[in-house]
Amino acid sequence: xxxxxxxxxxxxxxPEMHFQAKNALAIVKIYSGRPVRIMExxxxxxxxxxxxxxxxxxxxxxxxxxxxGCPVCVTETGYIDEAVFLTKKENVTLTTxxxxxxxxxxxxxxxxxxxxxxxxxxxYSPFDALKMAGDNPNREIVFLxxxxxxxxxxELLCVKRAKEAGIRNFSLLVANKTMDNAYPVLKDSADAFLxxxxxxxxxxxxxxxxxxxxxxxxxxxxxxxxxxLTALAVLLTKLGEGRPFAENCYPRVVTEEGxxxxxxxxxxxxxxxxxxxxxxxxxxxxxxxxxxxxxxxDAAKKFSVPHLSGHPNPACRCGDILRGEIRPxxxxxxGRTCTPxxxxxxxxxxxxxxxxxxxxxxxxxxxxxxxxxx
Amino acid sequence: xxxxxxxxHGAGGRKTSALIRDLFKKYFENEFLxxxxxxxxPAPTGKMAMTTDGFIVSPWNFPGGNVGxxxxxxxxxxxxxxxxxxxxxxxxxxxxxxxPVKDLDLIARSLAETAKEAGVAIVAGDTKVAGRGQVDGIxxxxxxxxxxxxxxxxxxxxxxxxxxxxxxxxxxxxGCAILLARDNYGIEADVTSDDAPLWGTVRDMLSVTDDIxxxxxxxxxxxxxVLHEIADESHAGISLMRENVPVDPSVAGVCxxxxxxxxYLACEGRMVIFTPQGNAPxxxxxxxxxxxxxxxxxxxxxxxxxxxxxxVTTEIGTQTLLPEPTGELLPRIC
Numbered sequence: 001x002x003x004x005x006x007x008x009x010x011x012x013x014x015p016e017m018h019f020q021a022k023n024a025l026a027i028v029k030i031y032s033g034r035p036v037r038i039m040e041x042x043x044x045x046x047x048x049x050x051x052x053x054x055x056x057x058x059x060x061x062x063x064x065x066x067x068x069g070c071p072v073c074v075t076e077t078g079y080i081d082e083a084v085f086l087t088k089k090e091n092v093t094l095t096t097x098x099x100x101x102x103x104x105x106x107x108x109x110x111x112x113x114x115x116x117x118x119x120x121x122x123x124y125s126p127f128d129a130l131k132m133a134g135d136n137p138n139r140e141i142v143f144l145x146x147x148x149x150x151x152x153x154x155e156l157l158c159v160k161r162a163k164e165a166g167i168r169n170f171s172l173l174v175a176n177k178t179m180d181n182a183y184p185v186l187k188d189s190a191d192a193f194l195x196x197x198x199x200x201x202x203x204x205x206x207x208x209x210x211x212x213x214x215x216x217x218x219x220x221x222x223x224x225x226x227x228x229l230t231a232l233a234v235l236l237t238k239l240g241e242g243r244p245f246a247e248n249c250y251p252r253v254v255t256e257e258g259x260x261x262x263x264x265x266x267x268x269x270x271x272x273x274x275x276x277x278x279x280x281x282x283x284x285x286x287x288x289x290x291x292x293x294x295x296x297x298d299a300a301k302k303f304s305v306p307h308l309s310g311h312p313n314p315a316c317r318c319g320d321i322l323r324g325e326i327r328p329x330x331x332x333x334x335g336r337t338c339t340p341x342x343x344x345x346x347x348x349x350x351x352x353x354x355x356x357x358x359x360x361x362x363x364x365x366x367x368x369x370x371x372x373x374x
Numbered sequence: 375x376x377x378x379x380x381x382x383h384g385a386g387g388r389k390t391s392a393l394i395r396d397l398f399k400k401y402f403e404n405e406f407l408x409x410x411x412x413x414x415x416p417a418p419t420g421k422m423a424m425t426t427d428g429f430i431v432s433p434w435n436f437p438g439g440n441v442g443x444x445x446x447x448x449x450x451x452x453x454x455x456x457x458x459x460x461x462x463x464x465x466x467x468x469x470x471x472x473x474p475v476k477d478l479d480l481i482a483r484s485l486a487e488t489a490k491e492a493g494v495a496i497v498a499g500d501t502k503v504a505g506r507g508q509v510d511g512i513x514x515x516x517x518x519x520x521x522x523x524x525x526x527x528x529x530x531x532x533x534x535x536x537x538x539x540x541x542x543x544x545x546x547x548x549g550c551a552i553l554l555a556r557d558n559y560g561i562e563a564d565v566t567s568d569d570a571p572l573w574g575t576v577r578d579m580l581s582v583t584d585d586i587x588x589x590x591x592x593x594x595x596x597x598x599x600v601l602h603e604i605a606d607e608s609h610a611g612i613s614l615m616r617e618n619v620p621v622d623p624s625v626a627g628v629c630x631x632x633x634x635x636x637x638y639l640a641c642e643g644r645m646v647i648f649t650p651q652g653n654a655p656x657x658x659x660x661x662x663x664x665x666x667x668x669x670x671x672x673x674x675x676x677x678x679x680x681x682x683x684x685x686v687t688t689e690i691g692t693q694t695l696l697p698e699p700t701g702e703l704l705p706r707i708c
Contacts, residue, residue, distance in 0.1 A: 025690070044633065047633075050694065051635075051688070051694065052688050052689070052690055052692060052694070053688050053690075053692030053693055053694040054690075054692065056692050056693070056694075057690075057692060124558040124559060125558075125560070128558075225688065225689055225690045229690070351633070360695075360697035360698070361694060361695050361697060362695070363683060363695050
């Protein structure tokens with residue numbers, strides 16, 4: 001009940017944001033300071049910014065850059081190859097969220113593997129996969145665990161429950177990541193970050209306070225037009241003050257402390273590891289490996305999956321796009337050989353992908369590009 | 375009768391006869407439905423419209439309707455979209471072995487009640503039973519014949535710059551109700567399907583004016599897909615005012631949580647109307663009196679700019695393109 005009440009209180013705070021947004025729009029429109037680059041790291045933000053046509057409101061000296069905050073987009077090609085490898089093992093059913101299934105691997109996507117007879121199922125929750133394991137004790141159920149702090153806790157809870165209930169035919173193929181170590185790598189690409197709203201509900205503001213001490217600035221942002229405009233106005237105002245900052249512009253949902261329970265679960269079951277971000281490279285300490293005592297639920301160990309590095313299409317410029325160095329229309333494949341129907345890179349597949357957003361809202365990159373804004 | 379449908383119910387023997395007599399005939403009875411091999415029908419005097427549609431919704435029963443009601447609404451609404459008064463309907467059932475007879479009874483009763491409401495006679499039918507696992511519960515196909523209202527000339531290619539675009543009610547309820555009924559997301563919200571037979575709504579509109587260029591019922595792809603279709607077929611631009619599009623708050627809430635756009639959620643009881651601007655006020659006034667169109671709204675207009683595209687004026691006054699329907703593999707819903 002206490003939690004319900006808290007949510008109700010947070011929701012009722014929304015009209016105040018609406019009031020602020022009127023001033024926010026004015027602040028953004030008249031900004032005349034030095035040119036600034038603002039990176040939205042969350043794919044949902046990228047899509048919301050297009051959906052509300054926010055780029056068309058920005059003055060010329062404010063540049064919005066889409067960063068690497070879509071978990072599917074930063075999953076390396078080799079991971080898809082490892083998943084495909086698993087489908088060839090006897091008795092294995094692979095389960096995954098739907099957005100991963102069409103991501104190209106070196107040879108084939110999981111959709112391609114399924115068309116050739118592999119047992120790949122789309123689930124809506126890792127708990128569906130755990131239930132499948134309980135219902136089918138003679139099959140090995142592997143869930144593809146690809147995400148940030150938002151989705152990781154539910155998957156770890158499944159592992160914990162599997163261990164408690166003695167369910168040993170359930171495992172995760174893990175490629176989870178955390179954002180906090182990615183910001184220092186990206187800091188030269190942007191002057192400030194729009195921090196992700198959903199991830200921050202788990203992390204709280206602590207990581208942003210730490211980044212602030214390292215000279216990295218940003219504001220946590222919600223997903224309505226009002227919330228995005230408010231966060232942009234705060235960023236532009238604070239950038240003008242010239243000191244690093246960490247602001248919470250999504251207080252109706254994100255609290256200072258975040259979710260300690262989720263963080264405890266993550267610390268209990270995983271340990272940080274170096275991991276490869278597609279297009280960016282290895283970011284030390286940005287992965288979450290299952291701890292040794294949970295090795296029996298770690299599909300990579302359980303099935304001796306070899307580490308595959310993958311062979312992405314060399315013409316695909318996803319890496320430059322994920323670092324905010326070019327925009328999707330500058331990639332030679334965009335809208336030509338790479339489309340949502342025939343994606344070359346993950347950024348064109350995922351519903352949160354930057355390339356998919358540009359493609360959807362540009363009318364395929366032709367004359368209607370005018371509606372994109374800059 | 376037994377509790378469940380067996381293969382013998384579809385084999386054409388005594389069990390089939392009993393099923394038809396005790397269940398279908400009981401509900402569908404009318405002067406044209408006989409035991410003969412084909413229905414003998416008086417022909418309409420003017421032009422006819424004819425259409426067919428298959429219904430394989432999962433789950434078959436959902437808040438606000440079921441596959442029986444849906445299989446009438448879908449077909450009579452296709453006829454109504456052409457300005458045709460629905461006259462005759464055939465329906466063909468493929469039923470999975472083991473399907474509960476009481477559920478089939480409920481579906482048949484609902485189908486008959488909806489047909490009665492729509493003013494259409496079920497004149498012929500067929501029943502097949504498929505082995506367990508070969509179909510998912512029950513599949514229904516209906517074929518409808520209607521009589522075109524004289525003076526109407528409706529087509530998706532007839533939208534013209536200056537036309538007002540109306541929708542007969544709040545959008546996306548059917549798609550949302552089905553998503554929730556599947557219970558895959560653990561979301562609870564009070565959303566009922568909008569499925570409804572719309573010939574009465576169309577008849578009311580035609581009583582105001584027959585100067586309507588396009589009528590289209592928004593089904594699987596939602597209102598967004600209809601707008602793209604008409605922009606394409608009429609080689610015209612469409613300007614949509616996002617704030618004017620009626621959306622139930624619960625549907626908006628669910629869409630927010632799942633990252634869906636209500637413009638792309640299915641409707642089963644909503645028409646999109648293109649008519650010269652001058653007709654819009656009188657049409658809206660008439661629609662607001664109707665059982666299934668109390669929330670009708672003016673949502674946009676046809677322009678000569680950007681032919682083939684749908685441009686949205688957003689809640690904050692900016693303009694963006696409405697993304698084209700992606701054809702992503704959503705679970706089947708109608």
